[in-house]
Amino acid sequence: SYELTQPRSVSVSPGQTASITCSGDQLGNKYACWYQQKPGQSPVLVIYQDNKRPSGIPERFSGSNSGNTATLTISGTQAIDEADYYCQAWDSGTEVFGGGTRLTVL
């Protein structure tokens, strides 16, 4: 079965750029999307189709996808961005989620 691998945790200082990766076999040939989830809340879509932002998502969130790796980039990271982030892709009739990355802003 297809797998997506994310780092368990990423730390960033306020105002700096955070990058969260998601790796999977030939992931660049699929669409990747990203969700933000804060404790006790439902996930929120922040990036879809590799690099598109839904309405209401700040411009500091961006995405890319090439080769075997999709990347979520948060520019000018703020304390409110501290959350778990999950990547997702579709493979052979199945939605697959990455294991999630805890972003800490310190």
Place this chain on the structure above:
Amino acid sequence: QVQLQQSGPGLVKPSETLSLTCSVSNYSISRGYYWGWIRQPPSKGLEWIGSISHTGTTYNNPSLKSRVTISIETSKNLFSLKLTSVTAADTAVYYCARGRGWTADDAFDFWGQGTVITVSS
């Protein structure tokens, strides 16, 4: 703004069937899109359970496939999940969500509030 409201019992006994319903507001599900179920065990990541189109085409997670039934009732503007023969491993927060595209392979853009399901006798 599309809204998804989940309902269902929070406690299910082992070996019984888990049943959840997701009622959709501000969008007629008969118009299209895919509708999915996702779960999250305590302190763990997201797991896709399955998705259904407005015409009833379904895709299910192979690891759960034989136990999962997802159905849709366009007249009531809702879709449902049934998971049979539950065990403690099925304890999780269950979410319903809307797929943002006209095919199953797209992101989920609107989510329900989540339902905590505990499997215990």
